[in-house]
Amino acid sequence: EPEVTQTPSHQVTQMGQEVILRCVPISNHLYFYWYRQILGQKVEFLVSFYNNEISEKSEIFDDQFSVERPDGSNFTLKIRSTKLEDSAMYFCASREGQNSYEQYFGPGTRLTVT
Amino acid sequence: AQTVTQSQPEMSVQEAETVTLSCTYDTSESDYYLFWYKQPPSRQMILVIRQEAYKQQNATENRFSVNFQKAAKSFSLKISDSQLGDAAMYFCALHNDYKLSFGAGTTVTVRA
Numbered sequence: 001e002p003e004v005t006q007t008p009s010h011q012v013t014q015m016g017q018e019v020i021l022r023c024v025p026i027s028n029h030l031y032f033y034w035y036r037q038i039l040g041q042k043v044e045f046l047v048s049f050y051n052n053e054i055s056e057k058s059e060i061f062d063d064q065f066s067v068e069r070p071d072g073s074n075f076t077l078k079i080r081s082t083k084l085e086d087s088a089m090y091f092c093a094s095r096e097g098q099n100s101y102e103q104y105f106g107p108g109t110r111l112t113v114t
Numbered sequence: 115a116q117t118v119t120q121s122q123p124e125m126s127v128q129e130a131e132t133v134t135l136s137c138t139y140d141t142s143e144s145d146y147y148l149f150w151y152k153q154p155p156s157r158q159m160i161l162v163i164r165q166e167a168y169k170q171q172n173a174t175e176n177r178f179s180v181n182f183q184k185a186a187k188s189f190s191l192k193i194s195d196s197q198l199g200d201a202a203m204y205f206c207a208l209h210n211d212y213k214l215s216f217g218a219g220t221t222v223t224v225r226a
Binding site: 033035037041042043044045048055056058089091093101102103104105107108110 | 147149151156157158159160161164166205207209212213214215216217218219
């Protein structure tokens with residue numbers, strides 16, 4: 001069964017460093033998302049991406065964040081200068097199309113900023 | 115604005131018994147979709163069941179079923195014949211337009 005994959009599973013970085021989190025969505029899906037979950041808290045929407053551009057973003061997704069689909073398979077989230085409060089689980093999700101509303105999640109990347 | 119409320123932080127159930135998780139939501143839209151996701155200790159988010167708001171019939175997926183009350187904006191999940199593998203955090207989520215909005219989650223423990 002096709003699935004969303006994410007790498008790395010765990011990333012440790014120092015405050016101020018740039019990180020890139022990688023995702024490979026399900027191959028025929030058209031909508032892509034990033035969510036984050038701070039430990040012990042609810043899952044929060046960051047950004048949605050469709051047709052090679054951002055569809056919507058939350059107030060969390062400030063200028064420090066960017067997303068890219070550099071080729072036909074990868075979908076990346078970049079954090080330019082990490083802060084301690086960026087420590088969280090980051091989930092990528094994909095959705096097939098306009099008439100399908102299920103979002104399928106990857107296993108997540110645990111980001112630890114020290 | 116959309117909000118999803120799960121008022122039960124924790125629920126415990128005896129193996130083979132039934133447990134019901136509650137969820138209420140608020141949205142101004144008439145067309146939307148509701149989901150329950152399971153998050154085991156691995157923290158993977160697993161889709162359990164979905165419900166389209168325009169459908170009156172409650173969704174069922176094996177041992178999982180929902181009670182969808184559109185007028186009350188209520189969407190509860192029933193787990194029947196609970197198994198040890200059902201132990202996890204369960205999130206209710208509302209999909210509208212471009213994103214999922216999640217509740218705070220309910221931790222389900224299953225007693226052997």
